[in-house]
Amino acid sequence: MFIDSSESRDRFGFGFIFSSEWDPVKEEFGALPFIYGTILSSIIALIISLPVSIGVAVFLSEIVHKSVKTPVSFLIEILAAIPSIIYGFWGIYVLAPFMRTTVQPMLQSVFGFLPFFKGQMFGTGLLTASVILAIMITPIISSITRDILNAIPVSQREAAYALGATKWEAIKMALLNARSGILGGSVLGLGRAIGETMAVTMVIGNKAQIKASLFEPAYSMASVIANEFAEASGSMHISSLIEIGLILFGVTFVINSLARLLIYSVTRNAS
Amino acid sequence: MEIQETEDIVTEDTDETDKISGRESKTAIQTKKLSVYFNDRPAIEDISLKIKRNTVTAIIGPSGCGKSTFLRSLNLMHDMTPKARVYGEILIQNEDITEFNAVDVRKKVGMVFQKPNPFPTMTIYENAVSGLKLNGKTKKSELDEIAEKNLKYAGLWEEVKDRLKTPAMSLSGGQQQRLCIARTIAVRPDIILMDEPTSALDPISTSKIEELIYNFKNHYTIVIVTHNMQQAARISDLTAFFYLGKLIEYSKTRRMFTNPKEKLTEAYVTGKFG
Amino acid sequence: MKQNTLKLSKPVNLTRRKVTNSVMISLCVIAGVITILPLLYIFFYTTKSGISSLNPDFFTQLPKPVGETGGGMANAITGSLILIGIGGLIGIPVGVLSGIYISEYSGNITSTVVKFITDILSGVPSIVIGIFAYGIIVLPMQRFSALAGGFALGILMIPTVTKVTEEMLRLIPQSLREASLALGVSRWKTTLRIVLTTASSGIVTGILLATARAAGETAPLLFTSFGNSFWQTNIDEPMAALPLQIFAYAISPYEDWHRQAWAGAFVLIFLVFTVNLLVRYVTRKKY
Numbered sequence: 001m002f003i004d005s006s007e008s009r010d011r012f013g014f015g016f017i018f019s020s021e022w023d024p025v026k027e028e029f030g031a032l033p034f035i036y037g038t039i040l041s042s043i044i045a046l047i048i049s050l051p052v053s054i055g056v057a058v059f060l061s062e063i064v065h066k067s068v069k070t071p072v073s074f075l076i077e078i079l080a081a082i083p084s085i086i087y088g089f090w091g092i093y094v095l096a097p098f099m100r101t102t103v104q105p106m107l108q109s110v111f112g113f114l115p116f117f118k119g120q121m122f123g124t125g126l127l128t129a130s131v132i133l134a135i136m137i138t139p140i141i142s143s144i145t146r147d148i149l150n151a152i153p154v155s156q157r158e159a160a161y162a163l164g165a166t167k168w169e170a171i172k173m174a175l176l177n178a179r180s181g182i183l184g185g186s187v188l189g190l191g192r193a194i195g196e197t198m199a200v201t202m203v204i205g206n207k208a209q210i211k212a213s214l215f216e217p218a219y220s221m222a223s224v225i226a227n228e229f230a231e232a233s234g235s236m237h238i239s240s241l242i243e244i245g246l247i248l249f250g251v252t253f254v255i256n257s258l259a260r261l262l263i264y265s266v267t268r269n270a271s
Numbered sequence: 272m273e274i275q276e277t278e279d280i281v282t283e284d285t286d287e288t289d290k291i292s293g294r295e296s297k298t299a300i301q302t303k304k305l306s307v308y309f310n311d312r313p314a315i316e317d318i319s320l321k322i323k324r325n326t327v328t329a330i331i332g333p334s335g336c337g338k339s340t341f342l343r344s345l346n347l348m349h350d351m352t353p354k355a356r357v358y359g360e361i362l363i364q365n366e367d368i369t370e371f372n373a374v375d376v377r378k379k380v381g382m383v384f385q386k387p388n389p390f391p392t393m394t395i396y397e398n399a400v401s402g403l404k405l406n407g408k409t410k411k412s413e414l415d416e417i418a419e420k421n422l423k424y425a426g427l428w429e430e431v432k433d434r435l436k437t438p439a440m441s442l443s444g445g446q447q448q449r450l451c452i453a454r455t456i457a458v459r460p461d462i463i464l465m466d467e468p469t470s471a472l473d474p475i476s477t478s479k480i481e482e483l484i485y486n487f488k489n490h491y492t493i494v495i496v497t498h499n500m501q502q503a504a505r506i507s508d509l510t511a512f513f514y515l516g517k518l519i520e521y522s523k524t525r526r527m528f529t530n531p532k533e534k535l536t537e538a539y540v541t542g543k544f545g
Numbered sequence: 546m547k548q549n550t551l552k553l554s555k556p557v558n559l560t561r562r563k564v565t566n567s568v569m570i571s572l573c574v575i576a577g578v579i580t581i582l583p584l585l586y587i588f589f590y591t592t593k594s595g596i597s598s599l600n601p602d603f604f605t606q607l608p609k610p611v612g613e614t615g616g617g618m619a620n621a622i623t624g625s626l627i628l629i630g631i632g633g634l635i636g637i638p639v640g641v642l643s644g645i646y647i648s649e650y651s652g653n654i655t656s657t658v659v660k661f662i663t664d665i666l667s668g669v670p671s672i673v674i675g676i677f678a679y680g681i682i683v684l685p686m687q688r689f690s691a692l693a694g695g696f697a698l699g700i701l702m703i704p705t706v707t708k709v710t711e712e713m714l715r716l717i718p719q720s721l722r723e724a725s726l727a728l729g730v731s732r733w734k735t736t737l738r739i740v741l742t743t744a745s746s747g748i749v750t751g752i753l754l755a756t757a758r759a760a761g762e763t764a765p766l767l768f769t770s771f772g773n774s775f776w777q778t779n780i781d782e783p784m785a786a787l788p789l790q791i792f793a794y795a796i797s798p799y800e801d802w803h804r805q806a807w808a809g810a811f812v813l814i815f816l817v818f819t820v821n822l823l824v825r826y827v828t829r830k831k832y
Contacts, residue, residue, distance in 0.1 A: 055576025083761025089795045166566040195670020197764035230768040245676040256668030353652035378729030388720040402728035
C-alpha cells in the first residue's frame, strides 16, 4: 500500500492531509474532509454509545436475573454479527427518514441556537451515520465492560454493601475500578467505528465538505474508498485513495494497539 | 547426611559391576543432586537417591514439599513448563535421561495422574491402546490382543468387555483410573510413576488400585507419591520423606514408620504436622 | 449488667441516595431496552420486507435487466459460496494453525507476537484489507477476480478463527496433554491427535461464525470480486456476491430491486442468526 500510494504522496506530500480539495477531474486530491468526517462521526458515535453500553453492561451483569440475561446477551451478540450492509440498508430506508421527520426537528427546536443543529435536514448526514455507528459499536463496548464487571469478585461488592452502600453506589465503585478496561473497550469500539465502511457509506451523504452542522452530508475515509476505488479515473486518483487507505490503516493500527495494551494491562492485573 | 544413610539399604551392587557383568543394575533410577526451579524459585533442591528395581517406593511429605515436582522430573514432564529449569542428573540404567529425547524416555517411564484422565473423545478400547496407536502401531489383531491383555491386567476386563466401544467417560472414576493404568502399561514401560493415583477415588476403588500396585511389583518399578501415610505403609517397600523441597529421610518403609531416624520424619508420620 | 444496644442513626442524605439509586438502576434498564430495540426493529423489518419477496426464483433465477420484474440472485448466491470457499481455504488453515501456535506454544516471544498481530489484524478495517487484496492480486493480474475477493475474505477470517481456536484449546485441561505425553507421544502428535480432536466441535462452531461473518462482508469485495450480473463460476473473473448485489440494489432507484435486496438481507440475517444459535447450542451443551 505504501508503494502503491507513492504517486499521490510525491505529488501532495503532507498537504494531502490538510487540503480539503477533492476533485478527480482536476486531479486535485486532499483528504481533510474525509478525515474530518471519519473522526467526527466516530467520536459522536462513541459519545452516544458509551453511556448506553455501560448501562447495558451493568444491566446484564448486576441487575437482571439469569433468565433474562442469557437471551439478552445472545441478542446483543447477534447485534455484533449482523452484516454492516444490512445496517446501512436499514439506515437509508428506516433510520434516515426517522431522523429527518422526528429526531432532527426535535434537536433543532431545542438546540437550534447551536451551529451543530442548524440548517436543512436531509435525513442522511453525519449525525445519522453516527447513530448507526453507535448501534454497531455498542455490543463491542458493552461486552468488554460486562466481562470486566464479571471479573470483579463478589466479595468486593459485598464489602461495599456491608458498608451501607446502595446498589448503585456499589456498582459505581465497580465501574470506577473497571475504568481503564472500559476505556480500552471504548477505544476498540472507536477503532471499529473509524473503519466501518458500508453502513456509513449508505447514510453519511457522501459529500466531501466540512460543515459545522451535523445534519449536513459528509464523507468518511472508508466511504470514499468504497465509492470511488473501483471506478477511479486515473492512476493519481487510485494512488490518492490508497493513501487514504494507508492513513485509515495507520489510525486504526494506533487506536487498536492502544486498546489492546489497555485491555492487556487490565487483564494482567486481574489475573 | 541422609544420603549415606540410604547407601546401605539401596546400593547392593555398584555401577562398575554392572558394566563388567552386563547384568541389569538393581538400581532402576538414580538421581544425583537433582534440583528443579520454577521462576528461579527452587521447588526441590539437591535430591540424591536411588530407587531399586521391582520395588514400590513411596514419596511422602506435606503439600508443597516438592514430591510431585520430583516425580514429574523423572519422566521429563518439566520440559512442558517454560519457566521450569532442571539441574543435576537423573540416571536410568546408568544413562542420564536429561540428555535424551523426552518422548523416548516417557515410553520407558509411564505415568498415572492424580485425577483419572482418559481421552474424552475415545472409547474404552481406543483409550486402552491409545499409546500404541498414537505411536503408529495400527495392526488391529495385535491391538485387540494387547487391549484385552492389559485391561485384564488392570483388573478392568470383566467390567468392560461387553462395552469396549462405549466412551471412556461413561466409566466411574475408579474404573477410569484403572483404564489409565491399562493405557500406561500397554506402552510397556519399565517404570511407572504414580502421582497420588487414588486421591480422587472412593475407598473401594482405592483398594483395587492398591492391589494392582502390589501385583505390579514383579514387572515394574513403581514410584508413588501419596499424601496418605497409611497407603505408603500398606503398599511400599521404601519410603522417602520430603520436606520443603529437600529429602529428609529415605529408608525401608517399616523402619520409616516405626523407628524414623529424623525428628522431623517422626513428627510427620505421627501426625504432628502436615 | 451492661446492656448492649444497637442504635441506628439515620445516614445523611439517605433519601437522595435512594433516589439516585433508583434513577441510575432505571437508566441501566432503559439502556438495555434501547440496545435491543434497533436489533428487533432491524430483524422484524428485514423479515417483513424480505420474506414476501423470497420465492424459488430468488434462488434459481439470474437478475433481470432494469425494467423487467422478477429474476433472482442465483448467481450472487453461488458467487458468495465460491468466495467463501476460497476464503475458507486460506483463512481456516492459517487461523487454526496460528491459534494452535498461540495456545500450545505460548510463553515465547514469537507466540506473543503472533497473538498481537492477530489482535491488530482483527481491528484492521475490512476496506483496508480490500485494498491490500487489490494491490496483491488485482493489480498484478490486471483484472478484478473472485480469487482476489476470496483472498480478502480469507484474511478477514484469520483473526476470528485464530481467536476461537486459541480459546477452545485453552479449555482443554492440561492433564489431557500430560496423559498423552506420558505415553511417550510426541508433542505435535499430542496437539494434533488429542488436543485438537477434543476441541474440534468448539473450533468448528468458531469457523462457522467466521464464515457467517465473511458471508456478509461487502466492503472488501467492492474492488476485488467487483460483482457481476451474469452467471460466472470462473475464479479468474469478476464474480457476483450476495452482499454486493444487496448493496447495488439497495442504492438503486427501483422498487423491485429494493424488494430483492431485502430478500437478500433476510437471507443474510437468517444465516447469521442460525449460525449464532447453533454455536450457542453447541457450546452450552459442552461447557
